[in-house]
Amino acid sequence: MVPSSRPHRSERSKVVTTPSPLDHGSLRQALEAAGLRATPQRLAVYDQLARSLDHPTAEEVFHAARLEMPRISLATVYKALEALVAVGVVGRLAACDGVGSARYDARRDDHYHFRCLRTGDVIDLPTRYAPDLIDRLDPLLADELRSRGFQVTGYRLELLGYHQTDDANGDDSSRGDDADA
Numbered sequence: 001m002v003p004s005s006r007p008h009r010s011e012r013s014k015v016v017t018t019p020s021p022l023d024h025g026s027l028r029q030a031l032e033a034a035g036l037r038a039t040p041q042r043l044a045v046y047d048q049l050a051r052s053l054d055h056p057t058a059e060e061v062f063h064a065a066r067l068e069m070p071r072i073s074l075a076t077v078y079k080a081l082e083a084l085v086a087v088g089v090v091g092r093l094a095a096c097d098g099v100g101s102a103r104y105d106a107r108r109d110d111h112y113h114f115r116c117l118r119t120g121d122v123i124d125l126p127t128r129y130a131p132d133l134i135d136r137l138d139p140l141l142a143d144e145l146r147s148r149g150f151q152v153t154g155y156r157l158e159l160l161g162y163h164q165t166d167d168a169n170g171d172d173s174s175r176g177d178d179a180d181a
Contacts (some may be wrong), residue, residue, distance in 0.1 A: 021050030021106055022089060033088040044069050045080040046089065046106065055093055055113070055122040093122055096160065113158045122127035125159065133157070 004032065004106055026044055028038035036042075049056070050062045056064070062077040084090035091105040093113070100120045112125040134141060134155055142152050 022046070022108075027089060029086050030089050031083070034149065036083055039080075041065075041069065041072055041076050042059060042080045042174075043126065044072065046078055048086055049084075049090060049104055049106035052106070053123075055105045057101040057103055061104065093158075095120065096158070110154070115158055115160050116163045118158055118162055121163070122158075 024038070024043055027043065031042065036170070040076045044059055044065050047068075048061050052061075052064075058078050058081055061081065062072070062074045065072050065077060081090065081092075085092045089106070089108065091107070093103045093105060095101060095103075096115055096117070103122050104119075105122075105124075107124065110129040110131070112127055112129065114119045114121050114125055130136070134152065145152055145157075
């Protein structure tokens with residue numbers, strides 16, 4: 001079964017199609033093929049990621065999952081996320097500074113990200129993935145790396161910057177933080 005797609009439109013009116021999340025049957029097959037059980041907790045964690053438009057941390061997934069499964073623990077959420085990453089149905093995005101929390105992504109297609117350096121938020125960019133981008137940037141790079149014993153199998157692109165809603169004091173009004181609290 002081929003999943004349907006969700007279109008995203010960029011400011012340049014270019015439509016970029018992204019795959020729909022896995023249904024529970026497909027997710028169950030992926031887990032079982034890796035020798036793992038499709039537990040209700042793993043399904044609930046995946047559902048939270050699949051519904052998320054951003055890339056939440058494990059703690060954010062935990063708080064969202066507790067609304068539907070009040071007895072789920074943070075440790076269970078971490079274990080479920082690692083299982084989903086291990087079978088390849090979820091991506092793990094390390095913090096760019098190596099200090100913050102990892103973020104998780106249920107999109108399985110190759111795509112680009114934007115990361116706010118102040119808040120750590122990560123969003124998908126509505127730009128079509130270009131598998132030949134590295135060759136276009138530097139046609140000799142793959143050959144140079146191959147001569148050093150590396151084989152390029154893919155790449156990741158993450159743009160870094162600041163949300164326009166961030167003010168000079170580091171507050172981000174889009175996050176709903178209450179400065180007077």
